[in-house]
Amino acid sequence: MTRNPLGAVPIRQPADPPLAGRRVDVWRIVPALIFIPFFYVLVRYLPATAFFALVAVAGLLALLEFYRLYFRHTRAVPAIALGCGFLGLLLASLHWPGLASERTVLVLMVLTVLMTRLAARDQLQHCLADAAVVGFVVLYIGLTLGSLLLTRALPDGVFLIFFVFLMTWAGDTGAYYAGMWLGRTPLAPAISPNKTVEGLIGGFLLAVVVAFLARAWFLPVFTVIDCLATGILLTAAGVLGDLTESAMKRSAGVKDSGSLIPAHGGMLDRLDSLLFTAPVFYYYVVLVKL
Numbered sequence: 001m002t003r004n005p006l007g008a009v010p011i012r013q014p015a016d017p018p019l020a021g022r023r024v025d026v027w028r029i030v031p032a033l034i035f036i037p038f039f040y041v042l043v044r045y046l047p048a049t050a051f052f053a054l055v056a057v058a059g060l061l062a063l064l065e066f067y068r069l070y071f072r073h074t075r076a077v078p079a080i081a082l083g084c085g086f087l088g089l090l091l092a093s094l095h096w097p098g099l100a101s102e103r104t105v106l107v108l109m110v111l112t113v114l115m116t117r118l119a120a121r122d123q124l125q126h127c128l129a130d131a132a133v134v135g136f137v138v139l140y141i142g143l144t145l146g147s148l149l150l151t152r153a154l155p156d157g158v159f160l161i162f163f164v165f166l167m168t169w170a171g172d173t174g175a176y177y178a179g180m181w182l183g184r185t186p187l188a189p190a191i192s193p194n195k196t197v198e199g200l201i202g203g204f205l206l207a208v209v210v211a212f213l214a215r216a217w218f219l220p221v222f223t224v225i226d227c228l229a230t231g232i233l234l235t236a237a238g239v240l241g242d243l244t245e246s247a248m249k250r251s252a253g254v255k256d257s258g259s260l261i262p263a264h265g266g267m268l269d270r271l272d273s274l275l276f277t278a279p280v281f282y283y284y285v286v287l288v289k290l
Contacts, residue, residue: 061267069252170210171235178202241276
């Protein structure tokens with residue numbers, strides 16, 4: 001199986017515009033205008049299985065994009081199919097706990113992936129690395145996105161889902177526009193040149209404001225401290241998720257994980273922050289609020 005060794009491809013990208021003063025891309029807003037009413041109806045009025053289907057489809061698309069960063073040959077199809085199958089099984093075990101425990105799924109995945117890759121006859125020197133990538137991506141996407149399914153199953157789970165999505169959006173949006181208009185100080189120039197300290201502060205501020213609005217609108221169980229804590233924690237987690245995915249994309253020599261969503265890139269590009277905010281929020285609710 002031929003591979004794309006991470007870090008071996010030089011990145012050639014056009015020079016980034018100045019950190020401040022960049023023009024607003026209207027096409028960044030259009031996908032949100034389409035997705036928001038669809039998402040609201042699906043979460044608010046349809047059964048939990050519909051939300052599981054949405055999470056599963058998004059996770060599988062992100063998984064395929066991630067594998068495409070690493071595997072570059074059609075002979076990778078069996079390994080990719082194996083990863084897709086175990087991701088679906090892992091998410092199903094989180095949504096339907098009686099189906100199988102996630103521990104059982106993970107043990108079965110590790111053993112299966114190792115045995116199938118070690119049994120491959122081509123490029124045996126890469127088998128363990130290939131197996132590690134297949135398994136890691138299932139864990140990375142499955143366990144993080146799976147936190148949304150666990151959150152949905154909590155008391156007031158529908159409103160908690162709305163909250164974590166709103167907070168993730170607010171942190172991203174506040175950071176994007178504050179960085180675009182006011183950004184001067186790079187936050188992580190080696191990973192994402194357009195991320196700025198001013199943008200991060202803007203993300204914190206908008207997230208806290210949105211948390212208070214959500215508290216007044218549909219989540220009165222949250223206190224003032226909860227709003228401040230989640231605003232800070234989820235914005236920080238979202239930025240870390242964004243930077244983590246940026247680092248992996250740069251090591252693979254690509255700018256975007258895909259082109260599925262106009263002006264946004266691929267599904268993985270859209271989920272990068274949520275992959276970190278979802279588990280942070282779930283454990284905050286479980287450990288602090290329940």
